[in-house]
Amino acid sequence: MKLLTANDRYIARKIAIPLIATLVIAAMLLVLDQMLRLFDFVAAEGGPVGIVFRMLANLLPEYFSVAIPLALMLGILLAFRGLATSSELDVMRAVGFSYRRLLRVPYFYAFGLIAVNLTIVGYLQPYAEYYYEQLQFDLRSGALGASIKVGQFNKLGDDITLRVEQSRDNGTDLSGIFVDVGTKKGEHFTATAQSGQFLSTADPNLLLLRLRNGTAIQQSPNFEGTRVLTFRMQDLPIDLPAMKQFRLRGGVENQENTFFELLRVANDPTYSKETRDAAFANFNFRAVELAVMLLIPLLALSLAVPPKRSSSALGVVISVVLIVTYHKVNEFGEGVAALGRVSPFVSLWLPFFAFAALIIWMYYVLAYVPGGQPIGAIEKRFEKFGKWLRRRFKFGQRDKKHEAAA
Template identity: 25%
Template sequence: MPSTIDRYIFREITIPFLLGMTAFTGALLMGRFLKIAEMVVAKGVPLSKICLLIAYLLPSFALVTIPMAFLLAILLAFGRLSADSEIIAMKASGVGLSRLMAPVMAFAVITAISTLAIAVYAVPAGNTSFKELLTKAIEGNTDLDIRERVFVDTIPGLVIYVESYNSNSRTMKGVMIQDDRKPENPLTIFAGRGTVSIDTRSRRAHLLLEGGSIHNIHEDSYRLVNFREYELNLKLDQSIRAISRNELDMSLAELNAGINGSAKDPRLRKDMELEYHRRFATPFACFVFALAGVPLGIQNRRSGKGGGFAVSIGLLIVYYIVLSAAKTAGEKDLLNAALAMWLPNVIFLALGGWFFFRSAQEKSVLGPLAPAAIADFFVKIFSGAGKTR
């Protein structure tokens, strides 16, 4: 049966955890939402599909935000308990630091299991559904998405620029088209005006250009053709770029099969191996953050919530820098894939153990690296220099 202290600490962690999840998810969503708006909203996709696309992205966000929010919650909760001297009161009542870790570890188990389930099942399903819905949304578009004074490259190998465009009459003025669909024979087309007509059944667009010229530069030759009328036929299906599946969209069974030989490309096999181990290493980070977060939160007496947030962001930045460096080393075969993905956890687990040991002894968790110790070190150096003179 959980004691009153367990329930109290558990509740103290829960509220900042939910707030942290909301804040971190919103921050990650803003960056992706701009891309979704650029790719989808301009093509007239309904709001319901846009919301569904965002929902499919949430599992990949949660894989990162759950450990982040958990660390923030621990630092804020124990920072508040320490600032109000409640930690001192608990210790005076015979409640040691190891006993305070029990509810934190229980919360870590919940977050780790949730993150593991999301990594194994929700992320590949969400990524696959996102790409499928995005493809269907683009396929449903029956326009060239021509905009005034914007270089439109909806169709691969073709860039269209117009000075003015009337969407009602579908008339253009000041047209420039760069046609690189045949790389060996690139064309640059200029026209004073033009008209666009769309055949929705055949999904074809017809551009009737008037009063212009075609410029062709091939090797050492240059050719100029002036025209009164020039018709350009385009197939709208070409505007659908192939959205291929990668290791992030694969289930554990698919990753395992690719690692064991079905993936012919060595680089793809390495990426699949790294992704396989990442899906287990990321949930384990919850236990690492629990061990490191509690002593750091207790030490953070004076700076309050702002200090807790700053410490959490700093620790997360260092963690993900180490993770990124280890992953790069794994991609370049400098490290084994399993070691590359688990190395940050091993390093921070050892660091967290050191923090916990020093905190249990009522010492500064940073020891000789603490700001006060560093300041005292420099004071001694400069005072010694002054005496020498």
């Protein structure tokens, strides 16, 4: 017996298109939402534009972990809704395909995406979160060559003040330069230059600032007066300030811990009770977000089949609202459990079992109750509400016409 029949492959193709489209669109919308904020942040820190895309790449695992359950839901729902509205679903049911049998392909998708999401939230996302924070730290500290802010006076160590009017190609093309260098011996060097550039040296802790076409003023206890000179090229050695090292990954930063590391922190008595509670809450949050994906095929199928002689898309709206609301409930539950006010089994798993009971009841009504329609009553109420709104709108327009005529 074949594992997948021609009918299963047909359903698989129906699911694939909206699933992939939803996944890509949701991820891109989240990326675009962050892109403008990151451009502003990098510009304010004076960093190179390429850092924005490196930071966005480290945000992708988090975005995909949120988008995958929603994509799975809409992929299955839109596929079966299309089958239902075109009466193909009725034909499949008439030739002997039960709803339980029709769920074979959706669960293939579900188990595959659960494995992908487990890899993301259990391993990729913690490392990506750490590298994202490290990029932010390096950007603020100047380790990425981002400490020179155009149009401002920049302190390079204790002795050098630098200001540039324009900077192109990440510091390799500077113009409108002012530099002031002082030493503990009382020597002073002040210069302005038309252009210049930073050059690397064999010493990783030393940079060379090459100035071109400028004027300099030198003062020293060894000079009788102040020296003024013009130059076509002048090299200034600049000692790089010692950079602070970024912290190690994980520990009390739960978002940067993998699954097994969260359990280790939660059971390590060397950590404070608050840290252990937060780690255990985050572990259960990730687990419950994965577990709910097992229920998504049942929920999607229950909301996909509209009542007879109805083409309403209310099920699509309800599905998105339910998934987003449940995710927010889990975030709240994690926050409460992290504070130690309640056990994660109460704040996270109790809502999960309540949500599971609702989904199983909806599927049971659709699959086993003759003429059962889980969203039929909701659609009727929305239809009545829409008619009431239309009547009110028409009456309002009539009243305005009568007032205008009067």
